[in-house]
Amino acid sequence: xxxxxxxxxxxxxxxxxxxxxxxxxxxxxxxxxxxxxxxxxxxxxxxxxxxxxxxxxxxxxxxxxxxxxxxxxxxxxxxxxxxxxxxxxxxxxxxxxxxxxxxxxxxxxxxxxxxxxxxxxxxxxxxxxxxxxxxxxxxxxxxxxxxxxxxxxxxxxxxxxxxxxxxxxxxxxxxxxxxxxxxxxxxxxxxxxxxxxxxxxxxxxxxxxxxxxxxxxxxxxxxxxxxxxxxxxxxxxxxxxxxxxxxxxxxxxxxxxxxxxxxxxxxxxxxxxxxxxxxxxxxxxxxxxxxxxxxxxxxxxxxxxxxxxxxxxxxxxxxxxxxxxxxxxxxxxxxxxxxxxxxxxxx
Amino acid sequence: xxxxxxxxxxxxxxxxxxxxxxxxxxxxxxxxxxxxxxxxxxxxxxxxxxxxxxxxxxxxxxxxxxxxxxxxxxxxxxxxxxxxxxxxxxxxxxxxxxxxxxxxxxxxxxxxxxxxxxxxxxx
Numbered sequence: 001x002x003x004x005x006x007x008x009x010x011x012x013x014x015x016x017x018x019x020x021x022x023x024x025x026x027x028x029x030x031x032x033x034x035x036x037x038x039x040x041x042x043x044x045x046x047x048x049x050x051x052x053x054x055x056x057x058x059x060x061x062x063x064x065x066x067x068x069x070x071x072x073x074x075x076x077x078x079x080x081x082x083x084x085x086x087x088x089x090x091x092x093x094x095x096x097x098x099x100x101x102x103x104x105x106x107x108x109x110x111x112x113x114x115x116x117x118x119x120x121x122x123x124x125x126x127x128x129x130x131x132x133x134x135x136x137x138x139x140x141x142x143x144x145x146x147x148x149x150x151x152x153x154x155x156x157x158x159x160x161x162x163x164x165x166x167x168x169x170x171x172x173x174x175x176x177x178x179x180x181x182x183x184x185x186x187x188x189x190x191x192x193x194x195x196x197x198x199x200x201x202x203x204x205x206x207x208x209x210x211x212x213x214x215x216x217x218x219x220x221x222x223x224x225x226x227x228x229x230x231x232x233x234x235x236x237x238x239x240x241x242x243x244x245x246x247x248x249x250x251x252x253x254x255x256x257x258x259x260x261x262x263x264x265x266x267x268x269x270x271x272x273x274x275x276x277x278x279x280x281x282x283x284x285x286x287x288x289x290x291x292x293x294x295x296x297x298x299x300x301x302x303x304x305x306x307x308x309x310x311x312x313x314x315x316x317x318x319x320x321x322x323x324x325x326x327x328x329x330x331x332x333x334x335x336x337x338x339x340x341x342x343x344x345x346x347x
Numbered sequence: 348x349x350x351x352x353x354x355x356x357x358x359x360x361x362x363x364x365x366x367x368x369x370x371x372x373x374x375x376x377x378x379x380x381x382x383x384x385x386x387x388x389x390x391x392x393x394x395x396x397x398x399x400x401x402x403x404x405x406x407x408x409x410x411x412x413x414x415x416x417x418x419x420x421x422x423x424x425x426x427x428x429x430x431x432x433x434x435x436x437x438x439x440x441x442x443x444x445x446x447x448x449x450x451x452x453x454x455x456x457x458x459x460x461x462x463x464x465x466x467x468x469x470x
Contacts, residue, residue, distance in 0.1 A: 099365035
């Protein structure tokens with residue numbers, strides 16, 4: 001009984017409470033940062049879009065606030081014939097999936113919510129696929145043909161690209177010998193390139209194939225162009241999101257960009273050395289301050305690549321999407337695993 | 348409470364926190380948004396025209412991919428325990444590698460069989 005009291009008041013529960021609050025703030029902020037920097041500004045520059053650059057003067061800084069006000073003013077509409085309970089639950093499940101992924105993402109030696117969750121990256125990929133259920137529920141409950149088609153497409157796409165995503169990560173796990181993201185960061189920080197330990201060993205150098213697979217699969221998991229058939233606005237208007245308005249629509253938006261943020265974070269952690277930075281000891285106290293900033297910089301770098309592809313390539317056809325996953329990505333990923341395994345055993 | 352369970356308690360707390368955040372935002376939304384019910388607003392959206400035909404026509408073309416996925420995903424899970432312990436010094440070494448090669452070969456043979464059968468072709 002006493003130990004339970006210590007648990008609650010003696011630090012652990014309090015710390016967890018603070019961490020929960022931080023992440024509750026971090027998810028919308030991360031989503032907004034990506035949405036603002038890339039969706040509004042970078043896309044406007046790359047595609048000569050004038051609208052988002054106009055409101056408020058300098059670079060259209062007011063656009064995001066205006067969008068926020070628009071979401072607040074929207075009436076809450078649930079179409080007749082919709083399955084109301086399922087319709088209301090769907091966006092919550094998408095947000096839930098994003099939330100749970102943040103639990104294992106480390107930002108510093110102590111800056112992580114659950115640092116001893118040893119199944120780390122496996123857990124992150126597992127909860128990331130929860131969003132499929134939310135998407136299917138949204139399409140199914142909307143009583144709208146576009147929504148139904150969109151959600152079926154989304155489900156087929158998300159499960160097809162789940163496999164290359166998981167298989168791409170196995171190469172990293174083989175090299176590091178652990179699934180714990182914190183230990184994967186330490187492995188990269190303490191590694192050496194042919195005896196030179198200045199940079200550590202960012203696993204992108206040895207797992208470049210895995211990195212490519214991960215980025216392609218993540219792009220598809222996020223339903224971003226060129227993999228945006230589920231939400232293709234010119235054929236399905238907005239897929240499973242057609243009937244959602246106001247805050248409920250906003251949850252899908254937060255889910256999409258929050259998840260993009262976490263996927264970029266996972267890619268940065270698995271392949272680019274995570275929060276570690278050359279020439280500073282990983283266990284130095286200062287890393288709890290520098291680490292999150294370093295990780296954020298790497299996230300923005302990876303996210304830039306993702307959104308660059310998003311704004312550049314046209315949409316795939318549905319059958320091209322499926323054959324890319326099954327005929328190319330999965331065999332390449334399996335070959336990558338075997339080669340990595342053989343090298344690991346041999347050296 | 349052991350450290351192991353604490354990690355999963357954290358996960359549970361986060362699940363609750365996600366629901367709290369969704370609830371709070373929707374609560375704020377209820378206070379701020381207008382409500383002007385009109386029958387036409389509740390018709391499902393079909394690019395502006397009235398909904399055509401019955402809802403409920405389903406496209407089950409994807410179910411084969413779902414079946415495929417279940418098979419491969421379950422088999423993928425078995426790769427992780429080996430991946431963590433693949434090292435030659437302290438781990439499974441060549442024995443593990445040969446075992447996993449055979450396992451992967453079976454996987455690939457299965458995929459090849461489906462490919463040959465034409466299941467990956469768009470019908």
